[in-house]
Amino acid sequence: MTPVKKREAYTVSKVRVATTSLAGCFGCHMSFLDMDERIVGLLEHVEFSRSPINDIKHCEPCDIGLIEGALCNADNVHVLKEFRENCKIVIAVGACAINGGVPAMRNHFTLQECLEEAFLDEIGVDNPHIPNDVEIPLLLSKVHPIHEVVKVDYYLPGCPPSADAFLKILTDLLEGKEPSLPKEMLHYD
Amino acid sequence: MEQNRANLRRVAVDPVTRVEGHGKITLLLDDANHVREARFHIVEFRGFEKFIQGRPYWEVPYFVQRLCGICPVSHHLAAAKAVDQLVGVDELTPTATKLRKLLHFGQTMQSHALHFFHLSSPDLLFGFGSNLEHRNIVGVIEDYPDLALKGVRLRKYGQQVIEVISGKRVHGAATVPGGVNKGLTIAERDRLLGDINDVLAWSQDAVDLNEKIHTEHPENHGFGRLNSNYLSMVGGKGELELYHGGLRASRPDGSKIFDQFDYRGYYNIIREEVRSWSYMKFPYLTELGRDDGWYRVGPLARINSCDFISTPMAESARQRFKAFGNGGYVHDTLAYHWARMIEVLHSAEAIRDLLLDPEILGSDLVVKGEKREEGIGVIEAPRGTLFHHYKVNEDGTIKKANLIVSTTSNNQAMNESVRSVANEYLDGNEITEGLLNHLEVAIRAYDPCLSCATHALGKMPLEVELISADGETVDHIEKASSGAIKRTV
C-alpha cells in the first residue's frame, strides 16, 4: 500500500487524448481497455484529457479526440462540438458514431412513440408521464452519426473496434503516419 | 420546499465520471448552504423497448446486448433466457447451461474488476478529495503498479473467458434459442485453466485489500449508508446464485419479504414510478408501496441476502463480511466494493470448477420445444437483478418488451445516498471539487451502469449550482477542462 513512485509532472511531449461516449453503450471504451497491459506502454506516449475514466469534465485542447456513440440529444451535440473545437484530430469510433448503429433503430419510430412506450405504456408503470424537467437534455427527433454535424478526420469501424485496431490507429498517429487499418482488423460488427 | 425551488442555489455535477454511462447530480442549496434538494438524474434515453417491436424474436439477444458495452453478456443471457421460453424450452442441456454460466462468471469477473481497479480504486487509495488529476487509473498505475496490473489482468481473464465462449470480448455471439452456438474445445479449456491459479490468488488479494480498506476506515462506514430493503436472486438452498434461481427480498433487519419467488411473476411484485426529472424510473416492491418499497440490488444485496456461498474461498470471505456486520446485514454503501470482490473470488472458483467439469466439453448444445407467446428472463447481472420480458406476435415478431435493468433498481438508493452525503459533507460548507467528488464516490459505490439504465441510453454528466433563497445564483461550480473547479456566479 506504499506508493512506489511519486508522480512525475506530465511532460509536454506526450500526446493528449480525450475520449467520450455520446449515445453509445461504452463498449468501444471497454474495447480500448481491452488492450490490457499494453496500456502501460501506451501511457508512456499518451496522457488523457476528458474521458469517462478520469474526472476531467470538459475537453481541453488536445491532439486526438476519440468519440464513441451517435447523437441522440442536445447534450451529445454540445459535447461533440466541444471536442471538435478542442481536438486537432477527431476520430469516429464504432458503429454508432459512424452510422448511428443500434440507437438509430429508433429512427423507425417517432420520438413521441418511443417515450410513450417507456414512460406511459410499459408494464408496471406508476405515475405515467414523460419526464420533462429542465435538467434533462432535449432529445433529437432522429439519431444521427457524428459526421453529419462535425468534420471527422478518421473512422474506426466495429461494434466495437478491437483493442488491436485502437492500438494500430493510435500508434500510426503517434508515429506521424497516416493511419490505416489492415484488412483483418476491419469489421462492422 | 417545492414552492421555494426557484429561490435556491443550484449546484450540478455534470457529467458524473468514472462510472459507465451518462448522468448528473444537482443540488439545491439555501442561503446558508444547507442542502434542500439533491438529485441524481439520468439524462439520456434510447427507446429500446419501442424499436425492438416488430423485430424477429431470435434477434433480441443480439440487439439488447448493445444496451451496454460493459455487461453485454448480462443482457445477452437475460434475453436468451426469455427467448428459450418463447421457443418452449424450460431447461437447456447440462452442457449449454454450464457454458452459459461460464460466460456469465467471466463477465462478472471482468465487470467487477473494471469497476474496482479502473474506476473506484483511485477514490479508495488516494482519498475522496485527493488531487483530481491523479485520481484515476493512470495514477494507480503510477503509484501502485503491481496492484493496477493485477486488476488489469483479472479483467483480462474475465474477458478471455467471454471471448472463448462468444467469439469476441464485447458483443459476441453465444446463444441461440434453446441453447448455445458452440461447444468448448479441450484446447480452449486447457488454455483457460492454465491461468486459473494466478486468477484465484489475485481475486483473494482483491478481497483482502477491500476488506482492509473497509474495516480499517471507520469514517467510511457511515458514508452514504442506508438501512434499505434488498432484492436478489438466490439458489434453491438459499446460496449465492448469479444465473438462475428464485427471488428473495429482505427488510433491513434481514427478515424476508418474500423468498424463492418465481421471477416469471415479477410484475406482481415490482412497479416502476416515473419522475419528471429523470429518464430512469424508480422501481419499488408493490407490497411495501411507493414510499417504503425501494430496495437495493447488486453485490451488497446478494452477499447480505444469501445464506451461504457454494465455493469455499468466497464462503470464507463471506463469513468475515458477516462477522463485520455482527451476523446481520451490512448496510454500509461503501461495503458494496468489498461484496463485489467476494463475488470476483466466487467467479474465479466457479470458473475453475466449471472448467474441470467434464460435462463442459459436451456436444449436446440445443433443445427444441413448442412456441409460446411470452418469455421472461432474469439473471443477476454484475450490478443486480436484471429483468427482460418479451411478448411476441403469432408471426414471431416482438409485440411488447419490458426491461428493468439493475441500475434502475438502485435509482432511489443512489438518490438517497447522494442526499445523505450532501447533508453530511456539503451542508453549510463552501463547495469544493473534493467535496463534490464525495457525491460521485457515493454514486460509484453502486457501480451504476447508466448505459444500461438509459435503455434509454448511457451518459453520466457533474455540475453543481447553488441558488440562494431569494433565487440568485450564488455559486455555480463545474469541473473545468483542466479538471479544476470552475466557479461562476
Added chain:
Amino acid sequence: MNKTIKIDGVEIPFKEGQTIMDAALAADIYIPHLCHKPGLSPHGSCKLCTVDVNGRAASSCTMPAAEGQEIENDTPALNEVRKTITQMLFIEGNHLCPSCEKTGDCTLQAIGYHLGMLDGHFPQFYPRREVDASHPTLVLDRDRCIMCELCVRASRECDGKNVFAISGRGTKRHLIVNSPTGRLADSDIELDDLAAHICPVGAILIKDHGYEVPIGRRTFDLHSVAETDLDEVILTKARHHDEGDDSGEKEGGVYGV
C-alpha cells in the same frame, strides 16, 4: 485456337457467348459484384463490376467478351468508385451490421471490407421500410434490401415462380411480393426455393434461425469475397443451415441451377 482478352495485363481465354465476368470468374479473376450470380441472367444493376474496356466503362457482367479487349479491373481509380457505390448502398438502406444476423455472411459487408470502406461518407437516409414476417418459414426485412433482384431472377428463372419484383422509382424503390395481399404468406414461395436463399444481404431470412455459426467460422471470417468460387460456398451454406452444419461448407449444394 483460343480467343483471349486481357484483364489488368493478364491474358485469359474466353468462349463465344461469355461475358467478361464469365471469362474472369472461369480464370479465377475477381471482379467485385453484388447483383451477379452465375447461372442467372445478368442484370447489370449494381454497377460494382464496372471495368474499363479499351478505355470505355462497361458492366463486365453484361458486356460480351470479345477478342482483343484490354480491360482494366483492379485499379485504384475503379476501386475508389466501387467504394463510393458501396457507401451509397449502405446509407440508402438501414444496414446496421452489429445486430444483423447476416453479419459475417453478408456479401455487401464483405465487399465493404474488400474495398477498405471505413464509413458511409454520405448522410444516412434512414428510410422507413416494412418488415413482412407473415410467412411461416421466411421473413422479408426490406431495411436491408439493395434491389439487386437476385431473388426476382431466382424465383422466375429457377423456381418457376414469380414471387418478387421491384416497384417504384428513386428513393421509393422497394421490393414487392406478387400475391393478392402483397404479403409473403400469400405468395407461393417455399422454403426450398432458391429465391429464399439467394439474398446476398439480410433481407430474406429463414425464420427461427440466426447467429448459429460462431464468430470466427462465418463465411467471411474464413474467406475473402474475392475468392471466385465463393458464390457456391455461400449458397450451399445458406441452404443447409437447418441441418446443424456449422462448418460453413458442405458437399452437394443445390447451387448451379
